[in-house]
Amino acid sequence: MSYDCQRTPVVRDNGRHQWEKDRARAPKAVRFTSGATEHDTGLHRPDLIFHARYREIGAPAELADAFGVPAGTMLLERSYRTRHGAENAPLALVTSYLVHAMIAVNPALLEEANEPWPGGTQSQLHSVGIELDRVEERLVARPPTPAEARDLDLPSGAPVILLRKTSYDVGDRVVNLADVTLPADRTELLFTTRLERW
Template sequence: MNEEGPVEEGHGRDTAVRGPRTPAVRDNLRHQWEKDRARAPRDERAETGATERDTGLDTDDLVFHARYREITASEDLAAAFGVPEGTLLLERVYRTGRAGAQVPLSLVTSYLVRDMVASNPDLLDEAKEPWPGGTQNQLYTVGIEVDRVEERVTARPPTPGEARELDLPAGVSVLLLRKTYRDVHDRVVNVSDVTMPADRTELLFVTRLERW
């Protein structure tokens, strides 16, 4: 689950005003967990989501906003998807925060190739969010099975806008996650950019080795 537009309140205000900060642990096992749920009945998918899994919060503890718009692929996004510059994309901006806190957990922007998902008009409608089962179920509705998820993490100082929206203390960096979904035909079917506050985000990677 995920707030529309930037939070405009001043940077550095007391957390008693903004509400509690919520730590999150992102591990790579979440992707199989999401895929396992992608074909589950709607009621089962609606019970919880990846944010609840990462934070330990319940769905009722969270406030979610989504904003969609159509854009043309920049050089960076065209290269990421392997499509020509100018290809029509669906940009989806997500903000999820803890109820009572004005600071979102992270800043998420997700991209889909519009023609790849347009056969299901619901996927073009922000009013259908939050979508039970998330992106993997959305792709499943148009016949796309995710084969693997590639994640690249970097870090840098925040921009002034990011520092305001995430209410970052001075000196705290942001973690940048570029997440790429590839389907069983090796096509890039989703690209997401996630900006996370480094002072309350933990990245956990578990590598399972097959037994001899």
């Protein structure tokens, strides 16, 4: 795949989820050295400008159904925009949702000022006793909305890839939903399926 040489290419490999899980219980000093963005881009933490915005919302019907909670249940909505310091556009538009009551036992998880959290979401969930069992990712492509084209600084005609990431804990409960809008002109999706030997 060829990329615009002026943009940071992103290779999103599904092996990243195990990599994140392996780091969730590592000492903070280890977790702080790099995260999923560094993993996917090859950049280093000082190369990145990170922005997070948190807000509490009542779960709309679609999210309530996905989490298996009543509509209106309090969620923590987290919006992330991370970019290479030499670029104007973020690498992706990410909005993540957590059930507020599930994470409120650790008040540090409710503060956007604590981002980027060393070890990412799996480490955050681990801090309240949640272990992930699996991550499901669904992908579709479509033309960008005008706002997406502007925010991602997309060239004319470039589509976006929409990724819905659903994380399940070891009790088969949905514990995190994330909607990620990726610029297709600089994102490669790589899926490696490891097969157990007979």
